[in-house]
Amino acid sequence: MNIYLNQLVQLSKIDQEIDEFGPRIEKTERVLKLAVEEQNAIEEKLNGFDAQIKEAKLKKSQHELHLAELSEKIKEIGKKTSLVKSEKEQKSLQLEEEICKEQCDFSNEEINRLENLIESKQALYDETLKEFEKAKAKVEATRESISSEVEAIEKERAEVYQKKQALVEQMSQKILTFYEKIRKWAKNTAVVPVKKQACYGCYMRINDKTYAAVIKGEDIITCPHCGRILYKETQEQEA
Template sequence: MNKHLQELIELSKIDKAIDSYNPQLEAADKKVAKVQKKLDAAQSEVDALTSAIEDNEEKIKAFNEQLTFLNEQLASNVKKSKEISTEKEMKALSLEEDIAKEKMTFANEEIERLQAINETKKELLAEAEAKVKLLTAELSEINSEVSLEKAEIEKSKSDLFIQREELSRNIEQKVLSFYEKIRIWAGNTAVVPVKKQACYGCFMKLNDKSYAEVIRGDEIVNCPHCGRILYIEKVTEEA
């Protein structure tokens, strides 16, 4: 087999091995992202419940202030009633008191309703906060595991990069550039085997002339259909 072709086959295998780690890195990142997504959702729930409770507390505060004002108003009306001299004034004062009492009843009912809602929300908040705590611990553990996993992968990739660098230095520059140009669009299928007289990059059948050239292996042969570099695997040669 042509020396340059052998070198490109080896280089292609190293490139494939390097890129084969990418899915593992992506899978590791997905582990973290999955837990992070759950944590973000739980934290959003905590924030929403906290905000709702605070809003209700503000409403309760406003109703209590209204009750204070209405109580003062009723106390003032008691004093006014002693100074009333006509029936018309009495009716007006009585109507004012009735309205004030209705407002007080409504305020008390709303305070009771909002307090009940807050009790429920506080229970949900406690559960959500506990969930955030658990997910935070889980995320920390996953991050530690993933960091170790990625460090091992990066070490393996680094070893392969060293092998690639050593091999690339020994390959004729013209041949290496030729390979890199094909790899730009073909990726890790820049160098592919021929099986059953077909290119295993585009899966198109080769004509007899091209197939014979690939079998001889005297020169670098490109697929006439897609342009990939072709070779016959050792198993096929032995057969």
């Protein structure tokens, strides 16, 4: 085979290898991404419970304040009652006292309800907190394990880059430019084998004359249909 063609076949295989590293790293990192997403979802739930607890506590303290005010008011009504002269005045104070007591009942009921609410939300919060700690530990473990995996892949990638560098240094600039031009649109199929007299880039049958030239392997031949560089696979390359 023509030495330039042989270099092109090697180069295209190395480029294919290089392009496979991206998806490999992505696949590894996806595991971490999923673990982080799970942790975030649990944290959101946790924050929701926390906000509900805070809101209930605030409402409870407002009712407690109101109760204190009401009890002051009832005391004052008691004082006034001891000083009243008319029955009308007494009735009006009685009515006022009744209203205060009703409000006290309402606030006490509310405090009771809010305390139950706080208790149940706190239980949910505690349970979710355990879940969160577990998810966090999983993220940390995953981060650690993938960092060594990614490191191994990066090392492999550096080696392939080195192999490419060594090959490119030996190649003619003109041929490299020609290859890169085809690679721009053909990506990893810039250099393709011919099988059963068909181009393995566009899968079209090539004419006898082109096919004979490809088999000869003396020149760099491109597919008459798509323009990719063609070569005949040797036994060794197929293996």
